[in-house]
Amino acid sequence: MSELQGKVIAVTGAGSGIGRALALGLARRGATVALADRDEAGLAETVRLLGNYPCSYRVFDVTDHAALKAWIDAVPAEFGGLDGIVNNAGLSVVAPFADCPRGDFDRVMAVNFDAVVEGCRQALPHVKARAAAQGAGWIVNISSVFGLMGYPTQSAYNASKYAVRGFTEALHLELLETDPNVRVIRVHPGGIKTNVARNAKVVAHMPGTPADLDSAAAFEKAARTTPEDAAETILRGMEAGRHRVLIGPDARFVDWVVRIFPVSYWKRIGHFLGAGEGR
Template sequence: MSVALEGHCGIITGAGSGIGRGLAEAFIAAGAQVAILEADAAAAEQAAEELGASAVAYGGVDVTDPEAVEAAVGAAHERFGQLDFLVNNAGIRHEAPFLEHELEPWKRTLDVNLTGVYIVGQAVARRMVDRPGRILNIASIAGLLALRNRAAYIASKAGVIGLTKAMAFELGEQGICVNAIGPGVIETPLIAHYFQDPDRTKLIVDSIPLGRWGHPEDLAGPAIFLCSPAAAYVTGQFLCVDGGWVSGKGY
C-alpha cells in the first residue's frame, strides 16, 4: 500500500510557518493539494505563493471561530471537490508559573489548541462523506509529561490526545481514521528563544537520546503515513516524534 498522496486534497491549519509550513511542503511533495488555514493572512498568502499551484491560502481564519472555519472549509471543499485529510496543527503557547498563570491566556490557549481541533475537525469530517478520510491532530509530548510554566499548554495537549481517541471511536463508522502525533522539541519560530540560551539548549540535547532537537521535516514521514492509504487500519493512536525524549527520565 502506497504512502504517496497523489490525487489527495486536504487542509492543514496553522501552515503559514513552523511545523505546519513544513508539513504543507512535504504533503505537496508527496503529491497532495493543500489548503492553508491560517490566522495570519499575510503568512498564509506568502506560504501559498512559495509552495506553488498545489497550495491555496485561506488567511485570517481563527480556528476558534466556527463561522470563519465553516466558510473556509466549505470553500476548500468546493475548490478541490473532495477532502481526504485534515492536519490540525494550529496552536499557541503561554508560559507562566502555575500560581501566576492568568485566566485569559489559560482560556485562549485551550480555545486555540483544543477547541480549535474540535471545531475544524467537525467541519471537515462532515464533508468526508464518500471517502476514507484521515484526520491528524498535532498534540505534543507535553500531553504526556509535565513541563514547568506551561499549565495551559499541557492541559490543552493532553486534551487533544483524549479528543483524538473520542473522534476515532465515533468517526470510524464513516471510514475516517483519526490519529495524533506528539512532537518533541522542534525548532520553529514559536520556540526560537529556546535556542538562544546555551544552558537550555544543552538541557534539551542531554534529554534526547538521539542527541539533537527536531526540525519540521522530522515530522513529515509520520504525518504523511498517517494521512495516506497505508494507514487504513490505524486509528485512535498517539505517536511521539521526539527523538526518544519520553522513553526515560535518566539521571
C-alpha cells in the same frame, strides 16, 4: 505512488513551522492543499514556496469558529471534496498556574483545543463522505510531548494538549466502529524548531529561575527535530494509517520513561529537559 496523491487536505497553522512543511510535503506527494493561518505574511510565504502546486488559502484566527466553518465548507466547493484535515495551529504561554492570567490560559485552550474540536466538527461530514466513496480519509490532530507528561510553567499548554490527546483517542475509537476508512491520528511532537516557543508569551518562570533566562533560546537550543522532518513523519503516519505518531527521539524517550515510571518520571528526566516550552 503515495496514497495522498489526488487528495484534498486542509491544514491550519500553515504560515510557518510544521504547518508550512506539511503543506509542501503534501503538495509534493500530489495532494491539493487548503491552507489557513492568522499570519498573513507567513501564509503568503508558504503559498509562494508552493509555486505552481494547486492550493487555496485564507487568513483568519482559528478561534473564530464562523470563519473556520466558512473556510472548511469552501474547500469542497472549490476542489470537489475534502479528504482530510490537519489541526495544527497552536500557541503557548509560560507561567506557573498561580501566575497565569485567566485570559492567557483561556486563549491557549481556545486555540489548541477548542479550535481542534471545531475543526473536526466541521470537517468530519465532508471527510466521512469522501472516505466512504474513495476508501480513505484523515483527521490529524497535533498534540505534543506535553500531552504525554506534565511540565512546570506549562499548565495551559499541558491541559490543551492532554485534551487533544483524549479527544482524538475517543474519536478514533468511535470511527473505528462507524467509519473505519477515516484514519484518526494523534501526533506528539517533541522539541521542533518552530515559532511556538519563540512566540510564546512569557508571564513568569518558576521560583529560583535565573532572571535573565531566555526560555525561547533555551528551547531552540534543545530542539532536536526540524519542521521538515516532523512533517515527513506525520505524512508517513497518514499513509500507514497509524493512530499515534511520535516525533523525534525526545518524544520517544519521554513516552518510554512515562510508561515505565508514571508517577516518578519528573525526578528521572526533569533535569535532562531543562527550561523551555512548546512542542
